[in-house]
Amino acid sequence: MRILKLFDVARNVSNCVIRRNFVRNFEPFINMWRILILSNCFLLILAGDGGTRMARFSPIDPSSFSRPDLAVVTNIKLSLKVHFDQKIFSGNCDLTVKKLHENVNEVVLDVKDLDIESIYETETNTKCKYTLSQPVGEFGSELAIEIPPKEVNNYIFTINYKTRPHASGLQWLEPEQTAGKKHPYVFSQFQAIHARSFLPCQDTPYVKTKYEALINAPTDLSVVMSAIRDATKPMIGYNLHHFKQDVPIQSYLIAIAIGALESRKIGPRSTVWAEKEFIEMAANEFANTEKQLKTAEDICGPYVWGIYDLLVLPPSFPFGGMENPCLTFVTPTLLAGDRSLANVVAHEIAHSWTGNLVTNANFEHFWLNEGFTVFIERKILGRLESPQVQDFDAYGGTVELKEAIKVMGSNNPLTNLVVNLTGVHPDDAFSRVPYEKGQTFLRYLENTVGGPAVFEPFLRKYFDTYKYRSLTTDEFKAFFIEYFSSTPEIKNIEWNKWLHTPGMPPVIPDYDKTLLKTIDEMKQRWLNWDEKSGPVPFSGDEITSIQKIQLLQDIFESEPQPIKKLEVLEEKFKFTEVQNAEIKFRWLRIGIKAKWEKIVDPALNWVNEVGRMKYCRPLYRDFYNWEEMRAKAIQNFQDNRKNMMHVSAYTIAHDLRLKE
Numbered sequence: 001m002r003i004l005k006l007f008d009v010a011r012n013v014s015n016c017v018i019r020r021n022f023v024r025n026f027e028p029f030i031n032m033w034r035i036l037i038l039s040n041c042f043l044l045i046l047a048g049d050g051g052t053r054m055a056r057f058s059p060i061d062p063s064s065f066s067r068p069d070l071a072v073v074t075n076i077k078l079s080l081k082v083h084f085d086q087k088i089f090s091g092n093c094d095l096t097v098k099k100l101h102e103n104v105n106e107v108v109l110d111v112k113d114l115d116i117e118s119i120y121e122t123e124t125n126t127k128c129k130y131t132l133s134q135p136v137g138e139f140g141s142e143l144a145i146e147i148p149p150k151e152v153n154n155y156i157f158t159i160n161y162k163t164r165p166h167a168s169g170l171q172w173l174e175p176e177q178t179a180g181k182k183h184p185y186v187f188s189q190f191q192a193i194h195a196r197s198f199l200p201c202q203d204t205p206y207v208k209t210k211y212e213a214l215i216n217a218p219t220d221l222s223v224v225m226s227a228i229r230d231a232t233k234p235m236i237g238y239n240l241h242h243f244k245q246d247v248p249i250q251s252y253l254i255a256i257a258i259g260a261l262e263s264r265k266i267g268p269r270s271t272v273w274a275e276k277e278f279i280e281m282a283a284n285e286f287a288n289t290e291k292q293l294k295t296a297e298d299i300c301g302p303y304v305w306g307i308y309d310l311l312v313l314p315p316s317f318p319f320g321g322m323e324n325p326c327l328t329f330v331t332p333t334l335l336a337g338d339r340s341l342a343n344v345v346a347h348e349i350a351h352s353w354t355g356n357l358v359t360n361a362n363f364e365h366f367w368l369n370e371g372f373t374v375f376i377e378r379k380i381l382g383r384l385e386s387p388q389v390q391d392f393d394a395y396g397g398t399v400e401l402k403e404a405i406k407v408m409g410s411n412n413p414l415t416n417l418v419v420n421l422t423g424v425h426p427d428d429a430f431s432r433v434p435y436e437k438g439q440t441f442l443r444y445l446e447n448t449v450g451g452p453a454v455f456e457p458f459l460r461k462y463f464d465t466y467k468y469r470s471l472t473t474d475e476f477k478a479f480f481i482e483y484f485s486s487t488p489e490i491k492n493i494e495w496n497k498w499l500h501t502p503g504m505p506p507v508i509p510d511y512d513k514t515l516l517k518t519i520d521e522m523k524q525r526w527l528n529w530d531e532k533s534g535p536v537p538f539s540g541d542e543i544t545s546i547q548k549i550q551l552l553q554d555i556f557e558s559e560p561q562p563i564k565k566l567e568v569l570e571e572k573f574k575f576t577e578v579q580n581a582e583i584k585f586r587w588l589r590i591g592i593k594a595k596w597e598k599i600v601d602p603a604l605n606w607v608n609e610v611g612r613m614k615y616c617r618p619l620y621r622d623f624y625n626w627e628e629m630r631a632k633a634i635q636n637f638q639d640n641r642k643n644m645m646h647v648s649a650y651t652i653a654h655d656l657r658l659k660e
């Protein structure tokens with residue numbers, strides 16, 4: 001990478017010198033030009049196969065360089081060894097490729113920070129020429145492999161390569177960063193576009209393939225992947241783990257974790273994996289997984305992935321959950337002790353249909369993944385708890401949406417449901433908007449066509465029609481309009497306002513407010529109370545954890561609270577120490593908003609421990625807005641960023657307006 005950068009500089013300098021050469025011919029400079037031009041050539045040679053190609057973004061996906069419209073990858077077989085000492089994987093990746101047009105002479109892939117050693121076409125045993133473009137920001141590079149002449153249009157390319165220690169899709173943990181403190185750990189997070197830092201691939205959700213993996217890992221560690229385990233062969237000094245995913249999936253769903261893991265069966269098709277310190281808690285917290293799965297099947301149709309396992313990751317995992325097929329990854333911040341945060345699991349289960357089976361063609365249509373998933377997640381909640389709980393949760397979502405739009409700005413085009421990602425990294429576009437505005441739109445569509453009894457059969461038809469495929473918003477819209485062509489009410493849908501206009505949705509559905517009443521009443525009691533007027537006016541047992549979360553959210557959104565009052569409440573409820581992360585998070589925000597100095601250290605300690613962006617990003621933003629604490633928060637971030645996963649560090653640096 002450094003070589004290519006030098007090359008860039010030298011090229012610019014020498015171009016400029018050559019131009020001057022034509023204008024005025026100063027003798028004394030000739031030797032300098034020669035040196036510059038020579039060094040330019042020298043650097044070109046050093047750059048080898050790379051550096052000579054201009055990367056061009058794909059016409060299919062603005063976040064990818066790959067060209068599946070010319071030659072498409074149809075199968076992936078990985079064979080990799082993990083090296084914890086170097087923090088890399090090494091080995092090879094076999095890509096089966098189908099050429100789609102006679103005159104196509106290359107297959108174009110995405111790579112980021114990979115060291116490519118050699119490429120062969122396996123069946124003809126031809127060593128292939130390839131070109132690697134210079135990296136383009138956080139997008140990585142374009143890798144184009146020349147397709148050798150052959151009778152048929154199918155090829156298998158074997159790419160020998162290594163990952164790099166700072167691969168943006170991988171998080172390497174030292175033993176002391178794990179719960180057990182004895183063994184290292186590595187895990188992946190490839191959505192949106194980080195699979196390319198693990199393997200050369202067509203890193204676009206437009207492409208779906210089966211995959212298979214052989215992983216060589218130390219004997220004292222477990223390996224888990226987003227696939228079905230085939231066999232584990234003990235070898236001399238290591239184990240060889242074989243996995244197969246026979247349902248075609250997009251690249252970002254490839255997933256791996258290696259560490260000292262234990263497992264517990266929690267249902268007929270579910271096992272939970274975690275470090276031994278978390279395993280009992282995890283098995284208890286997620287005991288209702290099978291019930292949630294059955295409910296999801298009831299709404300969506302058959303579950304095609306065979307097993308549904310869960311992996312509880314170390315705290316630096318950046319998301320609440322990641323819907324890796326066969327093996328959902330979840331943050332340990334879900335271990336609330338009271339199963340109150342299991343709705344994240346319902347969310348990941350819902351992705352088994354929305355996102356994993358039926359997929360956004362690229363991340364401009366991310367709402368097709370996330371809006372649908374939140375919508376189904378809440379239907380699961382409604383079936384398992386009550387319609388009141390479902391609507392209560394949806395109301396909470398509207399509150400989150402308002403905050404997200406306020407932070408981003410109500411004219412920000414990234415608050416459109418369908419966004420324009422030309423030149424915008426999907427990690428920079430990531431927000432609650434596709435989730436909550438998307439679910440609001442679907443709820444609105446459901447109401448418009450006549451409610452769940454009419455809309456749910458449509459959903460099943462949609463999943464059945466688009467399963468194993470990727471689609472755009474326009475395709476969804478056409479399918480919807482066709483299905484409901486005899487429903488006159490759909491004429492009133494303002495598609496353009498919903499899909500292509502920034503800010504809050506044009507309509508907020510009329511959610512059931514039963515559960516909100518108690519909270520409103522408690523909120524008033526809280527706001528009217530102060531430490532001089534007597535003891536705290538509630539015991540904490542009047543409402544459920546889910547309601548407490550909303551109560552604290554409401555209080556956070558009111559005026560900054562007097563610090564004296566917060567101290568009495570902290571004394572009574574010990575909110576900074578509670579297990580439930582959602583409660584703790586809101587309490588910390590209330591404290592920061594009140595400029596309560598005692599909350600600063602607990603809050604900073606917590607963001608150092610927990611990499612989940614849902615918590616870290618708002619807390620850092622809150623600190624940023626508290627001018628006296630801004631420098632301290634930035635310093636804390638700088639000191640801790642080495643322990644954070646790339647996507648968390650990258651987005652928080654952006655939030656703190658730090659230049660990368």
Ligand SMILES: *[C@@H]1O[C@H](CO)[C@@H](O)[C@H](O)[C@H]1NC(C)=O
Pocket residue numbers: 420421422423
């Ligand atoms: C998306 O943004 C790019 C760059 O700003 C612009 O050139 C393009 O016209 C936009 N596309 C649409 C459909 O608005």
Ligand SMILES: [Zn+2]
Pocket residue numbers: 347351369370373
């Ligand atoms: Zn999701």
